[in-house]
Amino acid sequence: MSSENGSDPTSTPSKASSHHAGHGHKGKQSGLNADFRYLNKNGKSFQGVSSSDVFDDAKNKEFFTIALKYGFNKNYATGKTYSGVNSKVGGHYDHGHIGALSIPFETVEKIDAKIVQ
Structure with a gap:
C-alpha cells in the first residue's frame, strides 16, 4: 500500500522499485493504492x-x-x-x-x- 508520503513503502527511495515508486502519487494519494x-x-x-x-x-x-x-x-x-x-x-x-x-x-x-x- 502506498505510504504516508506517497512513496514505495517497502524501503528507502534508493531501493524502491520503479514500478511501485509512485503508488502514492508523491503524497497526493497516500494510502489509497494497494x-x-x-x-x-x-x-x-x-x-x-x-x-x-x-x-x-x-x-x-x-x-x-x-x-x-x-x-x-x-x-x-x-x-x-x-x-x-x-x-x-x-x-x-x-x-x-x-x-x-x-x-x-x-x-x-x-x-x-x-x-x-
Whole structure:
C-alpha cells in the first residue's frame, strides 16, 4: 500500500522499485493504492501469474467487484476484462492493483465500544 508520503513503502527511495515508486502519487494519494497477489483456486494468495493453472478467474473477478463497490476505481489487472478494471495497464500479470481516486475518509479520534469477551 502506498505510504504516508506517497512513496514505495517497502524501503528507502534508493531501493524502491520503479514500478511501485509512485503508488502514492508523491503524497497526493497516500494510502489509497494497494497491490496484492492474485487468488488461487483455494482462495489463497499465490506468487504466480494470471495465466497459471491455479489462478482463479472467478475469485479474482469477485475481489475487483467488491473493491469497486467500496470506491476503489483505479484498478489494474493486465489482460483481464473485469468490471472497473483497466486491463491495458502493463506489469500486472503477477499481481493486481486497486486504487481510489477519491474516497471520503473520516478521522476517528475515539471509539466508544463495548468489548465482548
